[in-house]
Amino acid sequence: MLKNRIIPCLDVKDGRVVKGINFVELKDAGDPVEQAKIYSDGGADEICFLDITASNENRETIIDIVRKTAKECFVPLTVGGGVRTIQNITDLLLAGADKVSINTSAVKNVDFVKEASKKFGSQCIVVAIDAKKVSENKWEVFTHGGRNKTGINAVDFAKKVEENGAGEILLTSMDKDGTKSGYDVDLLKTITNSTNIPVIASGGVGSLDHLYDGIVKGGASAVLAASIFHYGEYKIKDAKEYLNSKNVSVRL
Amino acid sequence: MNVTIVDYQSGNISSVINSFTEVAKGKVNIEITSDIKKIKSSDKIVLPGQGSFKSCVNSLNSINGLVDTLKEFAITNKKPLLGICVGLQMFADIGYEEAETRGLGWIAGKVSKIDNQKGKFKLPHIGWNEIEIQKESKIFKDIKNKSHMYFVHSYEFIPEDKAVISATTDYSSKIVCAVEKDNLFGTQFHPEKSDKIGLKIINNFLKL
Numbered sequence: 335m336l337k338n339r340i341i342p343c344l345d346v347k348d349g350r351v352v353k354g355i356n357f358v359e360l361k362d363a364g365d366p367v368e369q370a371k372i373y374s375d376g377g378a379d380e381i382c383f384l385d386i387t388a389s390n391e392n393r394e395t396i397i398d399i400v401r402k403t404a405k406e407c408f409v410p411l412t413v414g415g416g417v418r419t420i421q422n423i424t425d426l427l428l429a430g431a432d433k434v435s436i437n438t439s440a441v442k443n444v445d446f447v448k449e450a451s452k453k454f455g456s457q458c459i460v461v462a463i464d465a466k467k468v469s470e471n472k473w474e475v476f477t478h479g480g481r482n483k484t485g486i487n488a489v490d491f492a493k494k495v496e497e498n499g500a501g502e503i504l505l506t507s508m509d510k511d512g513t514k515s516g517y518d519v520d521l522l523k524t525i526t527n528s529t530n531i532p533v534i535a536s537g538g539v540g541s542l543d544h545l546y547d548g549i550v551k552g553g554a555s556a557v558l559a560a561s562i563f564h565y566g567e568y569k570i571k572d573a574k575e576y577l578n579s580k581n582v583s584v585r586l
Numbered sequence: 587m588n589v590t591i592v593d594y595q596s597g598n599i600s601s602v603i604n605s606f607t608e609v610a611k612g613k614v615n616i617e618i619t620s621d622i623k624k625i626k627s628s629d630k631i632v633l634p635g636q637g638s639f640k641s642c643v644n645s646l647n648s649i650n651g652l653v654d655t656l657k658e659f660a661i662t663n664k665k666p667l668l669g670i671c672v673g674l675q676m677f678a679d680i681g682y683e684e685a686e687t688r689g690l691g692w693i694a695g696k697v698s699k700i701d702n703q704k705g706k707f708k709l710p711h712i713g714w715n716e717i718e719i720q721k722e723s724k725i726f727k728d729i730k731n732k733s734h735m736y737f738v739h740s741y742e743f744i745p746e747d748k749a750v751i752s753a754t755t756d757y758s759s760k761i762v763c764a765v766e767k768d769n770l771f772g773t774q775f776h777p778e779k780s781d782k783i784g785l786k787i788i789n790n791f792l793k794l
Binding site for chain 2: 335338339379404408409410427432454455456457458502531532585
């Protein structure tokens, strides 16, 4: 049977790993290549890099990190942040990324998702959706790392990216991100119930039972977390053993 | 020994290159090319494949003489060839992704969309799944039954002769995830992304 995936995410700014608290206050947590290797050796099912510098002049930095990481980690590597053009995707894939995650550019122009999935295959196109609750059971899509409101309903958008060839959705709750109070389970449930592609839960993990909630209550196919792993609170192995003990199937 | 990874613009093959290079570590020469002459003179071939069945077949056909050279290598001369993902799927007679497309026809069968039981199973089938070994295969030497491999696909190869199946995986039904027929090997999963156990499969292939 297909296992639930645990994906540590490394937020990278100017070549260093950081973790945003509500996307604003940043702390340094080390070297990305070294960190990725630790995760992969520790049993991470995938590794995710999110380049939060994402300005054009610094694209070479992340590409270099991807290149180095891909030579040492033999599990899937997803890279996101500032992916705007087909050329950006080509560069990342050539450097050794297995999937790219598209956020703002997908919202601006959903045809970009279509074009990218047609060219590279759905298997390597992840659409990252940053959603914020606007009223009871209603979430809106935000862009630019959570700064810009779009007026787009998150559920409608999730369906739309699926239709346009996205292979997976990386769903981040802007309300929960950095709070360590758990995923927005209602948001997850709503999106997983209205789409047929795998959804990766993101934003808010503070303890291992939050991972459980994301999978069992939220219906996520994979759970992404950053800070609980970075600062050594938990190892990937702890997370897997915990989930396994609660009868959630994982790759041990 | 020379092993060629066929580079026919079939999408992202960086990971295949990285993992084979890691396992080969100087002992085996890894060549990444679509050059017919080099392919002819190599000892083993790796045929990767990403994207759709149709786009991969079209890319293969767009390189003059490539399909015939591969056929001569694998079918006439019976030298070892490993197909990965769509690389395996193309062994089939026919595929139905995007449009009905003729495959290489090396192993009788077809490639159809996984029956996801009306949405009960999400597609693509992405992630780590256990393989159930169905017969002894040279590339599974020292690989335990129920080992986890990394998958990402929405279509499955259905061979006519079930005897070629070396492993299946359970996702809505028993999906064929590895085949072995004489010198032909194929995996639906990605050994290059399947951690140490995947590298072991690559090592087994290189040691054949």
